[in-house]
Amino acid sequence: MASFSALALDLTDHEQAGKRLYREGLSSSDVQLQARVGASDMAVPASVLPCASCHGSDGRGRAEGGVRPPSLDWRRLALGQGTREANGRTYPAYTDSSLARAIQQGVDPAGNRLDPAMPRFELTLADQRNLTAYLKRLAQERDPGVEEGVLRLGTLLPASGPLADAGHVIRAVLQDGVAQLNQQGGIHGRRLELVVLDPGADPASAERALQRLLGQERVFALVSPLAPMLDQRLTTLLGAQNVPLIGSTPRSGGSAQIFDPLPGLPEQLLSLAGHARTALGLAPGELRVVYAGNEQAALAEQVRERLLQQGWATPAIQVFDGQAVDGPGIIFLGRAQAFAELAAALQAAGRQPYLFAASSQVAGAVARLPEQWSRRLFLAYPYVPGDWTEQGLATLAGLQQRQGLDPRQASLQVSTLCALRLLSEALKQIGRDASREQLITALEGLHDVATGLTPALGFGPGRRQGMAGAHVVAVDLPGPHFTAVTPYRPVPVTP
Ligand code: HEC
Structure with missing residues (x-):
């Protein structure tokens, strides 16, 4: 250090x-x-x-x-x-x-x-x-990355491996956004510069890349990095130098420096639980939390704890291992493939509970589900077409066209756009004498920022997610057809 x-x-x-x-x-x-x-x-x-x-x-x-x-x-x-x-x-x-x-x-x-x-x-x-x-x-001492004519931002995006595709999309969105801002004269007379490094495949290479961003490359803040293998270390390394990061949610708990425009998985799933109670009438003991994959266990436990705080009597979390889970309502965390297997196992056992999951995790499995899951499946979406304004759509379409991006990957494009939008908003607010500390305070002070693509976003003291919940969407099969059934309302935060 x-x-x-x-x-x-x-x-x-x-x-x-x-x-x-x-x-x-x-x-x-x-x-x-x-x-x-x-x-x-x-x-x-x-x-x-x-x-x-x-x-x-x-x-x-x-x-x-x-x-x-x-x-x-x-x-x-x-x-x-x-x-x-x-x-x-x-x-x-x-x-x-x-x-x-x-x-x-x-x-x-x-x-x-x-x-x-x-x-x-x-x-x-x-x-x-x-x-x-x-x-x-x-007074002369400025945080790294704030220079006479340049403000330097950094990110970590894999160029190969399973995340390369997503890395490519994020990179295109960031570079496009930075170019647009620079065309308008930059921020407070400084041109934005984006440094992109490859985190490589393992935690050690990712940590080296991060250290280089913060050391040699002297970046002021991080935007939308894709380095899940850093997780806990990311929180520690950013904290030590008070480096703000916008556009990511650490799996392992919060961090004062890390802001995410969109809701984390637990908040999204809690919105589904709200729907299960108020619209579907599930009783406190009727909701189970089931996960597939070790990496989901901590999140699943978080979800269960938050459910208990909200008056549910949810039993211990269960790992899905091919069995037909019982219970009238199942909140699922895991990948699309495992979700499809869960649905098949339930069907084989003649069970038909309500299924709840985040669209970002299971959307890939939905189209292939049999008709019996029609209106039994509810998905959480951070935003739905109803949130999209004409201007928001034009921004997104312009971006896709300039960068040759696939509209089917819109969700990644939208989340990256939102991160850059909130970051530039906060940078504009703090003026030319930018410090990391001021940026964090300014991000915290953002309220009701309209993106044209999502519900209004904002943070607060101790609040690091731009949205505290999600829309609830019912799935009709075959199709699939999606109907928004409960609009986004912030999930109450229990300390
Ligand atoms: C617990 C909070 C606190 C801490 C810690 C603190 N200060 Fe202060 N400091 C103040 C406050 C409040 C004032 C204003 C006092 C006043 O105006 O009567 C002040 C005033 C001053 C002033 C007078 C400035 C002026 O314009 O007259 C100086 C110099 C100063 N602090 C330096 C320091 C230094 C150096 C340290 C660390 C060794 C330090 N302070 C630690 C709260 C703090």
């Missing part, structure tokens, strides 16, 4: 040590630094209250709350003549020694007491010197 940060900036050793103190509250020596907090001067380790936790790792301060941590931009604090102003105090320019007094004793250059919300830090001489050196650089 250290080698990354060294690559990402040109700081001297002193400045680097100052940065560690600023961000993590750690001394360059072995001492544990203390901060004195509040009017009572209570001592806490500085590592619990590093400067960055209040002033932001970009030093821009915070815009909300009562007494606000001001911006620590050195130009504002110390350069030039004239008085400055913060939280009603006025004072002349800071010098190195008055800055040390503010940090250690809580007085500004005019002798005003700082509000006790600003802790007093007990620093060694060396630590104070390092910290001051870093504060002089802080």
Whole structure:
């Protein structure tokens, strides 16, 4: 990790040590630094209250709350003549020694007491010197990928193997979108640049590719990568450098940095459960969660837990292994082939439960199902034709035509378009002084973004999926014919 940060900036050793103190509250020596907090001067380790936790790792301060941590931009604090102003105090320019007094004793250059919300830090001489050196650089220090005329984005897309086809589609959509944005002048005067690397076939090669994106290639944020083998590692590696990613859902739980425009599988399946209860009248004990394939087990368990929270009495999850599962309603997670086998096994046993699944997983098996499943099968779709506006359709058709993309792969095209749309929206909002932290805050603040292809999308504090649920669609056979029976309504979030 250290080698990354060294690559990402040109700081001297002193400045680097100052940065560690600023961000993590750690001394360059072995001492544990203390901060004195509040009017009572209570001592806490500085590592619990590093400067960055209040002033932001970009030093821009915070815009909300009562007494606000001001911006620590050195130009504002110390350069030039004239008085400055913060939280009603006025004072002349800071010098190195008055800055040390503010940090250690809580007085500004005019002798005003700082509000006790600003802790007093007990620093060694060396630590104070390092910290001051870093504060002089802080405002110039930009996150990687933000340059004078260029903003660099990155992604990981396999060029061979089973995901190559999808990788090709995503790449075409991203490159097309970036070209369109650049034609309109880029974002805040910066041209967007897209770096595409191949994650290869295994977790190790994928991790190397990611490290290269973040290190050598210096990308600012990631968009729509396709590297399922990274999963847990992706979350950890992005978290360590606060790298925003938009357009993916980690299978293994959430991450503060990862945003997905479309709903995850659990939310989609919960919409189906809602329909099972309100429209089909299934009782709390009548829904089973069945999965095929080990990689689905964790998701299946998540779904069951969420069902229990919503008042279902769903028994333990079951793995499908060719048997005819019992129960009046079955929520299925797994691939199309296994789904077709489940339907056949049930049929052979003379059973005809309601089946619920995500269209993204099982759509491939639906056309071949026998007629007896007509209106017994319900699929979750993040969006349906009713969500498509004329403009949305024109955008999609234009893209398909320019890039020679197959309309049958529209769902991948739509999800990638949405990711790029939300990303560029947030980038526009944060202005030219873009930092990763600001991008994450801006993404979090997006509400009701109309895409013309999906229901309105948006995130929120702690909310990382653009939609919390899906449309419920009934399947008529033979055909198949699809009828939207319950429109998308956000599934209530239980903490
Ligand atoms: C718990 C939150 C918190 C932490 C941690 C914190 N500060 Fe502050 N800081 C504040 C607040 C709030 C103010 C505004 C006080 C006021 O205006 O009276 C402030 C004010 C300041 C000022 C005065 C700026 C001015 O314009 O007069 C400086 C300099 C400063 N902080 C530096 C630091 C440094 C360096 C660290 C880490 C060693 C740090 N702060 C840690 C909350 C914090």
